[in-house]
Amino acid sequence: MAKTLDTWKFDGDYHRIVEGGGPTPLDWGGDAEVISGYGILDVQVGLWGAADVLHERLGIMPGMGVTLSNGFEVGSEVSINGYPAIVMPGGSGTYNFHIMFPEPGDPTRYRGAPPEIVQTFLRALTYQNTAETIPDDFSRLVSVILSNDGDGTTGHDFEQEFVTFSKWLPRHGPDTGGPGDDDPGGGGNLPPSIGGNLNRGAISDSGFPFAQMTVSDANNDILTASIGIGEPRWGYFLASSLSGGTYNAQTGIYTISGTPAFVQAAIQKLVFVAAPRPESAPASLSSIFFNVTVSDGTASTSVRLDANLWTNRADVIKGKSTSEKLYGHSGKDKLYGNGGNDKLYGGSGSDSLNGGSGKDAFVFDTKPNAKTNRDAIADFKVKDDSFWLDNAVFTKLGKSGSEKKPAQLKKDFFTIGSKAKDKNDYVIYDDKKGKLYYDADGSGSKYKQVEIATLSKKLAMTYKDFFVI
Numbered sequence: 001m002a003k004t005l006d007t008w009k010f011d012g013d014y015h016r017i018v019e020g021g022g023p024t025p026l027d028w029g030g031d032a033e034v035i036s037g038y039g040i041l042d043v044q045v046g047l048w049g050a051a052d053v054l055h056e057r058l059g060i061m062p063g064m065g066v067t068l069s070n071g072f073e074v075g076s077e078v079s080i081n082g083y084p085a086i087v088m089p090g091g092s093g094t095y096n097f098h099i100m101f102p103e104p105g106d107p108t109r110y111r112g113a114p115p116e117i118v119q120t121f122l123r124a125l126t127y128q129n130t131a132e133t134i135p136d137d138f139s140r141l142v143s144v145i146l147s148n149d150g151d152g153t154t155g156h157d158f159e160q161e162f163v164t165f166s167k168w169l170p171r172h173g174p175d176t177g178g179p180g181d182d183d184p185g186g187g188g189n190l191p192p193s194i195g196g197n198l199n200r201g202a203i204s205d206s207g208f209p210f211a212q213m214t215v216s217d218a219n220n221d222i223l224t225a226s227i228g229i230g231e232p233r234w235g236y237f238l239a240s241s242l243s244g245g246t247y248n249a250q251t252g253i254y255t256i257s258g259t260p261a262f263v264q265a266a267i268q269k270l271v272f273v274a275a276p277r278p279e280s281a282p283a284s285l286s287s288i289f290f291n292v293t294v295s296d297g298t299a300s301t302s303v304r305l306d307a308n309l310w311t312n313r314a315d316v317i318k319g320k321s322t323s324e325k326l327y328g329h330s331g332k333d334k335l336y337g338n339g340g341n342d343k344l345y346g347g348s349g350s351d352s353l354n355g356g357s358g359k360d361a362f363v364f365d366t367k368p369n370a371k372t373n374r375d376a377i378a379d380f381k382v383k384d385d386s387f388w389l390d391n392a393v394f395t396k397l398g399k400s401g402s403e404k405k406p407a408q409l410k411k412d413f414f415t416i417g418s419k420a421k422d423k424n425d426y427v428i429y430d431d432k433k434g435k436l437y438y439d440a441d442g443s444g445s446k447y448k449q450v451e452i453a454t455l456s457k458k459l460a461m462t463y464k465d466f467f468v469i
Contacts, residue, residue, distance in 0.1 A: 005040075005148045005157040008033040010122060014164035015300045016191040019134050020198060022291045022304020023059050023126035026142060026163045029295070030226075034119040036157075038148040039101075039112015042088070043121065046096030048141035048162065055131040056140070057094040061291070063232050063251035064124035072097040083117045112149040127165055139166040190218045191299035192260070194292060200306040202285070205274040206238070206327050206347035209290060209307055215264040221296040223263045227270065228253040230289040234275060234309075239392035240365050240403050240469060241271035263294065271327070274311050276348055276372060285310055323358070343388070346375045354378040355385055362453075363469070365390035368438060370451040377455040387436075387466045389427070396426045396440050397468045406467035414463035419449060429461050 010032035015024050034040065047056060060066045070076035073093040078085035084102060091097035099121075103109040127142055142165065147158040197212035210227070217223055229235065229252035237247060237254050243266035245256030256266045272290075288309050293302040317326050321339035328335055328347040335344045338356040345363045346353055353362055353375055362377055364387065388406055391397050401407030415425040418432070423442040428449060430437070434457040439449035 005038075005146060005159045006035040007122075007146070007159055007161055008035065010144075010163070011161035012163075014166065014298075015127075015302065017127075017129055017134065017138075017165050017167060018194070018301065018303065019132060020304070021128070021302050022289070023061060023128040024165065024293065024300070024302035025061055025123070026125040026127060026144070027123045028293070028300045030123055032119060032122045034115040034122065034146065036115045036146075036148045038157075040115060040118040041110065041112050041147050041149050042098060042100045043118060044096075044098045044143075044145040045125065046091075046143055048143050051092075051095040052129070052131065053092070053095065056127070056129050058097065058142075059126045059128060060124050061126050061228070062230060063228065063253065065120050066124040078121075080113075080117050080121050083113060085113070085121075118146060127163075129165070134167050136167055139164060192217045192221075192223055192294040192296050192301050194294055194301050194303045198303055198305055200308065202308045202310060203272065204310045205235075205349075206271055206345065208268065208270065209272050209305065210267045210270055210292075213264075213267055213292070213305070215260055215267060215294055217260045217296055219296070220260060222257060223260055224255065224257040224295050224297070225263045225267060226253055226255050226291075226293045226295075227267060228291040229272070230291065234288050235273050236275075238271035238273050238365060240363070240390055241269055242266075243269065267292070273348060273366060274309060276367075276369070319356070328353075348373050351375045352378060355380070359384045359386075361386050361388045361467075363388040363390070364452060365393060365469075367393055368450045368452045374451050375453045377453050380455045380459065382460050382465060385465070388469050389438075389466060391468050394426070394438055394468075396424075401468035403469045406469050409463045409466035409468055411463045414466060416461070419443075427463075427466055429459070431458050431461070433457065434459075 009029060010027055013028050015028055017024060045058060058072060060068060065081040067079045068076050071093060072087055072091060074087055074089050076087040078099055085099045086102055088098040088100055100110045101113040103111050142163045144161045145158060193216045196214035203209045232250060232252035236249055243256060245254060247254045256263060285308050288307055290305045292305060293300050316334045318336045319326050319338045319342050323340035323342060325343045326335045326337060327345045328351045332349055333351045335351060336354045336356060337344055337360050339358055341359045342355060343361045343363055344353045344355060345365065348366045350373060366373060389397055391399060391401060397413060412424050414427045415421055416429050416431055418430050420428055420439045420442040423444055425442040426439055428437040428439060434455050435451055436453045436455060437449040438452050440447040
């Protein structure tokens, strides 16, 4: 009978886990494919062998398009990009489960789901071992079984795949078959390591949650790191803190590749910006987490970093006489550059920025709001200082420019007055009121101008005072 069901880039994947690690995706590359000419009837996932029922569990990675009404408990309703499924009887709710796809309007009948729906589900699956101590020789196989409905001629078909989780994975090296190969080979290399201070700590909005995280690889392989915000609604990674790579704001996942040193530096410099809150809300401390996975192309290591996030706390941040970068947070912060050529990032919240002496740059890289995110510039000096506008936020200013190489604002994009005169007057300085605006369509009527900042009146400002990053 002809084969009618197959999966690619999934069977044979294997991962390294460590004590205290977070949920690890079964599909390490996020590229599993389900190939079937017919609908998928059911999906069965379970741990192979005797499970540690207290510590081993299966789950779903947030932001991947899959939601569960009650975990993997029997009867839990599953949504896969809006396509409904349900958890069937017979599973444990934690370490094994079975889902099927009910007919719309008749929950007693089931249908075959499109292969791409099941593919999305596989990419979202995770495994976690929460035991405080994991034996060095620990190894766990996770079985995934798919079946389709055939066509009455070729018949019903099924496919079983295995993914391995181990504390140590010496089976890696130049002689391996690579990911997706049933026999990974016998190389002597080890998978990447994630270390440093991974303890729960307090972080501020617009802070550096991974500043003390280290990444290494014994064989100095090229690594790919995936850094995900536990829930994308909690906030986002600041565009100017990204070191290339790709960032999906909807899923909250940032991916970067390079040498171990490059990947470590990219992770450490990430800035997390909390979702906006009313400025009238009191300062508060909330629990959040991040998932970090580092892969060498064959094996991966994952950790979960828990943190306590301060929001709406007013900070006073003072620079020294040297050139520095000063970052505000979500409250009404006060930043003082003092001496040196400083860069002042107010972050979210309505902040007070004082550059002091030197050639300072006032950086705007969060979405402006006249009520909740409007900064006051105390001492802007046309002769010395400048405004840096992030084109990820101020999208009409063009794609040219970066923090390393700022691009001069185009002359036609700037005007002086109370409002835009032309359709490309995106940056407006009202010299009578001392206000700076951004208007996404200039003199057009689709968008209203938004006040970015207040500063002194009657400044002899020109387009030369603005740069795009």
